[in-house]
Amino acid sequence: QSALTQPASVSGSPGQSITISCTGTSSDVGSYNLVSWYQQYPGKSPKLLIYEISRRPSGVSSRFSGFRSGNTASLTIFGLQDEDEADYYCCSYAGGSTSPFVFGTGTKLTVL
Amino acid sequence: EVQLVESGGGLVKPGGSLRLSCAAPEVTFSGYSMNWVRQAPGKGLEWVSCITSSSSYTYYADSVKGRFTISRDNAQKSLYLQMNSLRLGDTAVYYCARGPAVAAASPAFDIWGQGTMVTVSS
DSSP: OOOBBOOSEEEEOTTOOEEEEEEOOTTTTTTOSOEEEEEEOTTSOOEEEEBTTTBOOTTOOTTEEEEEETTEEEEEEOSOOGGGOEEEEEEEEOOSSSOOEEEBOOEEEEEO | OOOBEEEOOEEEOTTOOEEEEEEOTTSOOTTSOEEEEEEOTTSOEEEEEEEOTTSSOEEEOTTTTTTEEEEEETTTTEEEEEEOSOOGGGOEEEEEEEOOSSOTTSOOOOEEBOOEEEEEOO
């Protein structure tokens, strides 16, 4: 199972909105409403931001929004803040009976 | 902040073995699937293994299949990863992460540990 494809880096200024893409295939992202997004600060554990394409866990800011079109899932961050500077990873269910989950390659978000 | 607590990492030679543990003292454990996710130094996240709530099913990444074994003890609220025939490429921080109670196919890992470092080197 190949890793999902994300841009290596994105950047934006405070207050702006940015979108991070996560491209898979019709066997994973395109087939199931089972894509999650994680935020990870350097040296820290990942934090769940979005699950099942667009659902936010309790306590996660509404500035984070997820959606999917075809084989590509996306994470949009509205009203960028300095604290959003981190690494972001998508993860999808990939079906099958052997290796069900695959992560994206990761995206470094820089707040200018 | 509620967390899982990993232990058992360390330095091991290629071909050696290690057993990782993950304790969930303050986390609801039984009834939830559990996962191991690893991150090589300076690299991205890689899903490693999953076990369902009652241990009925286990799943592995192709890169570790046949070498790693996941298990759990719900009474002890603990998760384990037995790693055999370790390779240089297994060097990483290993995280345990709780999966969902329902929709076990969802990669919604809501609680993570702080990670334990495994270094495979001669």
